[in-house]
Amino acid sequence: MTRDTAPHPATDGPGDVLVATDLVRRFGDLVAVDGVSFRIAPGETYGLLGPNGAGKTTTISMVAGLLAADAGTVTILGRPVGPHRIDVKRHVGLVPQDLAIYPELSARENLLFFGRLQGMGGKELRHRVDEVLEIVGLADRAKDATKEYSGGMKRRLNIGIGLLHSPTLLILDEPTVGVDPQSRNAILESVEALSGEGMAVLYTTHYMEEAERLCDRIAIIDSGRVQAEGTRDELVRLTGELDRIRLTGTGDVAAAAEAVRALDAVDHADADRHSLLLVVRDAPTAVAAIVTAATRAGMSLADVEITRPNLESVFLHLTGKALRD
Amino acid sequence: MGLSFRQLLTMTGSDLRQRLRDKSVVIFALVVPLALMFVFDLTFGGMEQLELGDIEVAVAAPDDDELAAALVGTVRDLDVVDVEVVPAAADEVRPLVRSGRAALGVVVPEGFGAAVTSGQEAVVDVVEGESAGLEGQVVVAVLQAVLDRVNAGAQAAAAGGIAGLPPEQLEAVARSVAEAAPTLGTTEGETSREQLSFSGSLVAGQAGLFLLFTVGFGVLGLLEEREQGTLARLRSMPMRPGLVVAAKALTAYVLGVVATAVLLTAGSRFFGVDFGSPAAVGVLVLAVVAAGVSLVFVVARVARTAEQAQVAQSILAMVLGMSAGAFFPITAGGVLGTILDLNPIAAFMHGLGITSGGGGLGDLGQPLAVMLGFALVAALASRLIPDRGAAS
Ligand SMILES: Nc1ncnc2c1ncn2[C@@H]1O[C@H](COP(=O)(O)OP(=O)(O)O)[C@@H](O)[C@H]1O
Ligand SMILES: [Mg+2]
Numbered sequence: 099m100t101r102d103t104a105p106h107p108a109t110d111g112p113g114d115v116l117v118a119t120d121l122v123r124r125f126g127d128l129v130a131v132d133g134v135s136f137r138i139a140p141g142e143t144y145g146l147l148g149p150n151g152a153g154k155t156t157t158i159s160m161v162a163g164l165l166a167a168d169a170g171t172v173t174i175l176g177r178p179v180g181p182h183r184i185d186v187k188r189h190v191g192l193v194p195q196d197l198a199i200y201p202e203l204s205a206r207e208n209l210l211f212f213g214r215l216q217g218m219g220g221k222e223l224r225h226r227v228d229e230v231l232e233i234v235g236l237a238d239r240a241k242d243a244t245k246e247y248s249g250g251m252k253r254r255l256n257i258g259i260g261l262l263h264s265p266t267l268l269i270l271d272e273p274t275v276g277v278d279p280q281s282r283n284a285i286l287e288s289v290e291a292l293s294g295e296g297m298a299v300l301y302t303t304h305y306m307e308e309a310e311r312l313c314d315r316i317a318i319i320d321s322g323r324v325q326a327e328g329t330r331d332e333l334v335r336l337t338g339e340l341d342r343i344r345l346t347g348t349g350d351v352a353a354a355a356e357a358v359r360a361l362d363a364v365d366h367a368d369a370d371r372h373s374l375l376l377v378v379r380d381a382p383t384a385v386a387a388i389v390t391a392a393t394r395a396g397m398s399l400a401d402v403e404i405t406r407p408n409l410e411s412v413f414l415h416l417t418g419k420a421l422r423d
Numbered sequence: 424m425g426l427s428f429r430q431l432l433t434m435t436g437s438d439l440r441q442r443l444r445d446k447s448v449v450i451f452a453l454v455v456p457l458a459l460m461f462v463f464d465l466t467f468g469g470m471e472q473l474e475l476g477d478i479e480v481a482v483a484a485p486d487d488d489e490l491a492a493a494l495v496g497t498v499r500d501l502d503v504v505d506v507e508v509v510p511a512a513a514d515e516v517r518p519l520v521r522s523g524r525a526a527l528g529v530v531v532p533e534g535f536g537a538a539v540t541s542g543q544e545a546v547v548d549v550v551e552g553e554s555a556g557l558e559g560q561v562v563v564a565v566l567q568a569v570l571d572r573v574n575a576g577a578q579a580a581a582a583g584g585i586a587g588l589p590p591e592q593l594e595a596v597a598r599s600v601a602e603a604a605p606t607l608g609t610t611e612g613e614t615s616r617e618q619l620s621f622s623g624s625l626v627a628g629q630a631g632l633f634l635l636f637t638v639g640f641g642v643l644g645l646l647e648e649r650e651q652g653t654l655a656r657l658r659s660m661p662m663r664p665g666l667v668v669a670a671k672a673l674t675a676y677v678l679g680v681v682a683t684a685v686l687l688t689a690g691s692r693f694f695g696v697d698f699g700s701p702a703a704v705g706v707l708v709l710a711v712v713a714a715g716v717s718l719v720f721v722v723a724r725v726a727r728t729a730e731q732a733q734v735a736q737s738i739l740a741m742v743l744g745m746s747a748g749a750f751f752p753i754t755a756g757g758v759l760g761t762i763l764d765l766n767p768i769a770a771f772m773h774g775l776g777i778t779s780g781g782g783g784l785g786d787l788g789q790p791l792a793v794m795l796g797f798a799l800v801a802a803l804a805s806r807l808i809p810d811r812g813a814a815s
Contacts (some may be wrong), residue, residue: 196652
């Protein structure tokens with residue numbers, strides 16, 4: 099799928115949380131964002147996957163109303179977004195790529211501060227602050243100045259501030275960059291939980307595993323353009339590559355090859371003395387039938403290995419470059 | 424509107440809290456200037472009592488010698504020191520000084536004028552008594568300067584083949600030297616009603632100088648927000664974009680007013696200065712802080728980083744503070760003088776001079792106009808200058 103055939107939201111779908119249409123943003127001669135369009139449905143987690151410099155942060159800045167677009171529009175819940183659209187900002191929670199917390203203040207003070215700016219106050223705010231501290235796992239360190247926190251704790255607080263006012267749309271810009279694996283997992287889990295509660299999430303990353311794990315739909319973005327968009331499986335299909343299954347074992351490998359070739363899902367099978375390499379459609383579904391057929395034909399299996407083309411392959415296919423630099 | 428105001432106060436309150444937690448504000452806004460006041464008072468405070476008094480000088484000079492008479496005349500007419508000339512014969516001078524009836528003795532030798540006009544070196548004998556003191560030093564220095572110039576002029580004339588220089592000309596030289604040499608102390612001398620005392624200008628000057636550092640802490644917060652990423656988040660909040668800057672200005676303003684008020688109060692207690700009507704002084708403080716805040720906003724616009732801003736601001740503080748006379752009195756005329764007159768810190772000190780001389784609000788028109796005009800121009804400039812730090 100190329101940009102020309104990319105989905106092009108012309109009108110708001112009923113109940114779309116976010117509709118971005120043909121966004122353009124230049125910095126001098128550089129076109130950082132060059133006609134980006136996408137839409138996010140309620141409760142959906144939408145990913146912007148692309149390498150550094152692709153234009154993710156610039157796109158998000160326009161979506162959150164921090165940056166004026168040179169062309170194109172963004173609406174949230176049907177209302178236009180921009181630096182001066184105060185009412186719309188209320189529905190958005192932004193978690194900036196760079197940490198955005200006050201080092202001299204404690205986690206609780208940071209949360210109270212931003213909560214008040216959101217127009218919250220009193221008991222409602224204090225209650226919500228406690229809740230968020232639980233969600234991001236900082237309740238026991240809530241009173242310490244954040245300059246004493248580890249990198250992962252700061253990241254978690256950074257996310258907590260974005261959640262505070264229970265936004266309709268939560269925007270996370272590369273929230274796991276520079277985070278230890280444990281905190282990273284905690285972050286991914288809390289995003290999954292939020293999305294499970296029905297919050298729409300816009301998530302940018304250059305880690306394809308994160309996009310695969312979290313996102314219902316993904317836009318692959320490079321050089322300021324959406325190169326392709328869809329579910330993980332839709333995107334993978336674009337490469338034209340199929341899944342691969344390698345069966346290793348002893349016994350009658352040739353007969354096993356004969357047997358699996360007869361299966362619909364199997365496109366191609368190559369046998370040698372101890373292994374059988376298959377090209378198949380939808381390996382996770384087909385694998386059971388394949389294993390049964392090979393065993394019945396007289397092969398005794400020692401190992402089964404599935405490899406599927408991933409978003410990395412998609413990116414390579416679309417741009418001719420590796421996703422990670 | 425209600426929410427906007429609450430947001431403004433929330434940001435200002437949080438800012439002030441962070442500024443106070445980070446002790447550097449307290450140190451730079453209060454401790455350092457107070458400490459400097461004490462140091463300067465110890466170092467230079469004595470000079471105020473250094474009022475040159477009078478001195479009796481026994482002088483022997485040949486009769487009918489115009490040049491000798493001119494020399495004696497310049498000494499007698501000195502501005503800085505009151506010289507009482509006791510005429511004496513050449514051999515009486517030494518005993519007069521030794522007995523203490525004169526603090527200084529000067530013997531102009533016979534044939535002084537003739538020697539000078541013929542291009543020979545003119546020499547004068549000086550006898551210093553024990554009580555000559557600083558006044559004696561000044562008189563000797565003046566004599567020396569006059570003789571040097573007279574000798575130089577005479578020798579030049581002789582070398583040029585002019586036989587003899589007209590005495591009137593040499594006399595003119597001598598007078599001009601005497602007038603030019605000892606400017607020392609003339610500013611202290613004219614204690615007009617609008618001039619602060621030494622301690623007064625020390626306290627006012629340090630308060631004015633450090634004001635720029637103090638308001639800097641408030642405004643630098645804006646650059647800090649950018650560097651620590653919180654500015655992006657503030658911009659995503661449901662509030663008017665201008666509020667962030669307004670909150671910084673308010674923070675800076677509050678810090679500036681509090682610090683200046685504390686410094687003036689503490690300074691006037693410690694050094695026994697009376698700045699006059701508290702209401703009038705209060706108005707001066709409000710005005711000078713406004714000027715300081717807008718100036719620092721210009722700096723914040725031009726600087727790319729908080730560090731750059733800090734350096735620029737220190738330089739500005741020193742330049743404005745020093746040219747206002749925060750460390751020592753400065754007087755200048757012409758273009759430089761006009762520029763100095765537009766210095767808000769100088770205007771602040773001028774204003775405090777007026778109030779300490781008993782002036783009220785009605786007498787503060789000129790300094791207030793300078794400070795508020797400065798504030799206005801700087802505020803406009805800070806809006807017009809493109810924000811160099813914003814592109815990151
Ligand atoms: N404020 C800015 N001024 C100039 N260039 C910028 C600015 N912000 C981003 N860019 C440029 O725009 C491009 C996209 O940047 P960005 O949106 O931050 O990418 P990503 O978030 O995908 O890493 C990059 O080439 C970047 O250097
Ligand atoms: Mg980015």
